[in-house]
Amino acid sequence: MTETNRISARNVKVFYGEKQAINDVSIDIASEHVTAFIGPSGCGKSTFLRVLNRMNDTIPGCRVTGEIKLDGQDIYGPDMDVVQLRARVGMVFQKPNPFPKSIYENVAYGPRIHGLANGKTEMDAIVEKSLRRAGLWDEVKDRLTDAGTALSGGQQQRLCIARAIAVSPEVILMDEPCSALDPIATARIEELIDDLKGRYAIVIVTHSMQQAARVSQRTAFFHLGTMVEYGPTEQIFTNPREVRTKDYITGRYG
Numbered sequence: 001m002t003e004t005n006r007i008s009a010r011n012v013k014v015f016y017g018e019k020q021a022i023n024d025v026s027i028d029i030a031s032e033h034v035t036a037f038i039g040p041s042g043c044g045k046s047t048f049l050r051v052l053n054r055m056n057d058t059i060p061g062c063r064v065t066g067e068i069k070l071d072g073q074d075i076y077g078p079d080m081d082v083v084q085l086r087a088r089v090g091m092v093f094q095k096p097n098p099f100p101k102s103i104y105e106n107v108a109y110g111p112r113i114h115g116l117a118n119g120k121t122e123m124d125a126i127v128e129k130s131l132r133r134a135g136l137w138d139e140v141k142d143r144l145t146d147a148g149t150a151l152s153g154g155q156q157q158r159l160c161i162a163r164a165i166a167v168s169p170e171v172i173l174m175d176e177p178c179s180a181l182d183p184i185a186t187a188r189i190e191e192l193i194d195d196l197k198g199r200y201a202i203v204i205v206t207h208s209m210q211q212a213a214r215v216s217q218r219t220a221f222f223h224l225g226t227m228v229e230y231g232p233t234e235q236i237f238t239n240p241r242e243v244r245t246k247d248y249i250t251g252r253y254g
């Protein structure tokens with residue numbers, strides 16, 4: 001089986017001022033896979049996720065060392081255009097955060113600023129395709145001009161996924177994307193993640209071990225700012241090599 005690594009991170013350290021949040025993490029993120037980041041609260045999962053598309057640039061005092069490459073290109077290098085980077089490495093947050101605009105405009109916004117559509121017909125096609133891929137089209141096709149914020153929580157999260165997809169990303173980062181959703185909406189997002197993994201590399205942070213086991217093929221266990229163990233999800237959950245991983249997955253500490 002051949003596979004391509006989209007992201008390669010080496011010896012990454014992240015500091016907030018004097019405080020170190022990530023210590024020496026190296027990881028490869030494969031395309032066409034879902035990679036889950038698990039670990040107790042405060043261990044650095046969100047921090048590490050954010051450095052993968054330089055979302056941390058917006059946090060004063062946050063400093064990153066080491067190397068992170070996207071398709072071989074250093075994302076912290078002088079030639080990297082951060083706006084382009086965030087289109088290539090999209091992000092979906094814990095709390096659905098549609099723009100205060102229509103459903104249509106939420107999806108069209110990115111393609112418009114990146115100049116991806118030549119005229120309205122092309123833009124309509126991108127909006128429809130993105131909403132279809134996000135499993136939302138049938139529910140919203142007759143109300144595209146309604147506010148994105150008028151949708152249910154689960155629909156809003158799928159709208160945010162459609163917005164990320166609309167600019168043809170290579171990687172989609174999801175930070176606890178279901179934690180604000182009920183079980184039915186969660187199941188829909190999990191199905192969607194499964195459908196999307198053939199096209200994008202997906203990284204999902206989750207506190208739900210069941211969710212990690214259901215949706216991911218790779219799991220990385222973080223603890224106190226380090227990545228303790230990384231491997232096939234099945235192995236991590238059934239036969240972890242590290243005692244700390246075993247203790248966590250068996251619920252000995254959280």
Ligand SMILES: Nc1ncnc2c1ncn2[C@@H]1O[C@H](COP(=O)(O)OP(=O)(O)OP(=O)(O)O)[C@@H](O)[C@H]1O
Nearest residue numbers: 016019021039040041042043044045046047048059
């Ligand atoms: N903006 C920030 N400024 C300063 N310190 C921060 C900031 N964000 C996170 N930290 C610190 O960095 C460490 C890692 O936090 P992070 O949010 O990455 O953990 P997490 O694993 O995502 O936790 P949770 O599961 O609760 O979301 C924590 O000690 C946290 O207090």
Ligand SMILES: [Mg+2]
Nearest residue numbers: 045046047175
């Ligand atoms: Mg977090």
